[in-house]
Amino acid sequence: MALKSDMKILVIDDMATMRKIIKNMLQQIGFKNITEADDGATAWPMIQEALDSPEPYEFIVSDWNMPQMSGLDLLKKVRETEALKKLPFLMITAEAEQGNVVIAVKAGVSNFIVKPFSAAVLKEKIEKIF
């Protein structure tokens, strides 16, 4: 499936550095419609609000470890919502502990990326998802 360059993407990470790096990579890949959130707790209302708008998010890229709402908790909230059950959700983590990966897989994550990663790896994971 060809990737739409205007696909609406939400990048969630509590570190501004990481958000900037991920956004740069997504832009390198060719995506143009990228929004940022600094925590799962900030992202969740944004996702809900967008769902009621003509332009819901089409892809979520989220860090795992965040202070208020973790990527896993956000993923669970997303999957509990009927309209978001199939929303592609890419989890980024600094350590792919097997137990945690399995839990995220069970929670419905679409794919996993371990830091550090390159734009090429990000692209490959996105292509696998879509």
Next chain:
Amino acid sequence: MSLLNDPSMKEVVDEFCDESLQLFNELEEILEEFEDDPTQTEKLEQFGQIIDRVMGSAKTIGADEIATFCELGKAIGYKSSQVNDRALLEVVCAIMFDSLELLKKMILQIKEGNSSSFEETSSTAFVTRLKWLKEKFNDIERASCAADPDANLSQTSIDDLMSSLGL
């Protein structure tokens, strides 16, 4: 070439330095609180969680020495939060304070474009000390923000789940 050495990524690297210094200050406050009341071992878990955030960014920009420090600090933070050995926890606290001081020096060196001189901060010798400290907690398994420590799946289930996602 890592982002650290890429002139076009200077803004990102500077932002990393500023964010990290801010988090290191937060970590110092957490250690001070723990020092005041060593029964609050949950502060050490909080330490592990915050230093983990720096670790991810450090790995991504190619600040490997900082990432190593943070990785060890994270494991020590989470593991030490699960013990009640007051004497050992005092050592943890002292070494974590020293780690933060070294981490701050390393960040300032990056800011000055001088990251190749980490040797001067004795980081290698200090990593050995951190590894020694981590070994003190070898019998403790949880070294991160485990989502559900009670979820024990068989290896077959794990493999099936991973392969179903192409992981």
